[in-house]
Amino acid sequence: MRSLGVASVPTKGKPFDPSMHxxxxxxxxxxxxxxxxxxxxxxxxxxxxxxxxxxxxxxxxGLAARRPP
Structure with missing residues (x-):
């Protein structure tokens, strides 16, 4: 598919982008x-x-805020 100019959307470890994800x-x-x-x-x-x-x-x-018991 690369020969046709098709590429995959970068995902893991990348900032969330609502226009791509x-x-x-x-x-x-x-x-x-x-x-x-x-x-x-x-x-x-x-x-x-x-x-x-x-x-x-x-x-x-991220990390959820810890609530005291």
Whole structure:
């Protein structure tokens, strides 16, 4: 597909971009700060810089604030 100019949308470890990603879940993460994509559920595609299909992703909410017991 590269020979046709099709590329995949960058996801894991990248900042969430609503113009390229479709967030379908959020999850607490110690590894990634808030707003960073932590998992790709479905690959997205670009054709010559134009979005063909957004990537479905899970986004980090960072560390949840600990509530005292």
């Amino acid at each position: 479709e967030a379908i879940a959020q999850e607490e993460s110690q590894e990634f700060p808030e707003g960073i994509v932590i998992q790709e559920i479905r690959r997205g595609f670009l054709l010559g810089g134009r979005l063909l299909r957004p990537a479905m992703v899970k986004v980090s909410i």
